Amino acid sequence: MVKIGIVTGSTRKARVNMQVAEWVKDFAEKMDLEAEFEIVDIKDYDFPMFNEDLPPAMANKQYSTDAINAWSKKIDELDGYIFITPEYNKSVTASLKNAIDYIGPEWGNKSASIVGYGSTLAVAATLSLRQILGNLNVATVAPFGAFSLFTDFENMSTFKPAEIHNATIENVVTTTVNWAKGLKTIR
Template sequence: MVKIGIITGSTRQGRVNTQVAEWVKSIADKRTDAEYELVDIKDYNLPPFNEPVPAIMSQDYQAPEAKVWSKKIDELDGFVFITPEYNKAITSSLKDAIDYLYPEWNNKAAGIVGYGSTLGVTAANNLRLALSVPKVAVVGTQPGLSLFTDFQDMSVFNPAPYHEATINTMLDEVVTWSTALKTVREKTAVEV
């Protein structure tokens, strides 16, 4: 069985990101096709990315927080990123969390749930691009939530019921791709 991490994309005070992540986890918990875990990037206390060399060149992380983050991402087979849209992009904390690592992301699958005034579409597309370099395969179904219709006063998450079907479709794809890519990682490990 594959392990899927539902990763928060914001660390700011008063964030609604955890409400969305917990909702996705509640839908995932009704399923029996994978192990699902909420992974809050705020818990890892990652400093702004400032390693002496990029992770693609060395996994000798200087920041002790990066070592703990590396272990967590390495043990997961796939991801669901919950990303708000800030100025038409992902948050700097999410970008830093991605940039700290490289091989830990390789040959894994991800789904993206975006939210914002325009459904988080631009941030989700920005995240797709950021994940392409560390070789994360992003699935096609991309749920988008509106700050105007899926949140009360832009602060209390209250999603429209039809979103659950889209979340399940995305989870189907993430589990299928994560399962397939696990065999790729296993084959690569044997060859090395």
């Protein structure tokens, strides 16, 4: 059994990110996979802006606040991730990048997939996140989920994905779980 964290990518009060995360979790739990899924909401950790004296890889998991230590423990216990990211200015949100940057070794040798949404299907945010995760030794899998603010949300505020996405999301979840199982053998 592997543990997959569905990591939210927004902390805004009016975010739709949680709706997408909950939908992906419900979808994944209906699949017959040997995996546990949980939502890991970055908003729960209330990080200050990253301004540490040492980079995470050099900090030896001795972080400056209880919130960062809790974040470290949560990410460390997971075998893989499904990131739910909106696209802001052709990239990921500052809050998601900040959360990723706070820790280092906990991410490595695990699988991750990306489910994005935005006016242009979050393609640029997905590519940006793949590069960020690659630097942390995270194996990002393909395909990625891509939802449109114009067609998969009512009034850009209520998530109502078209059924055409189901096959892609099934592939996203299955591939993430399979790679998580494989990568668990090298950790």
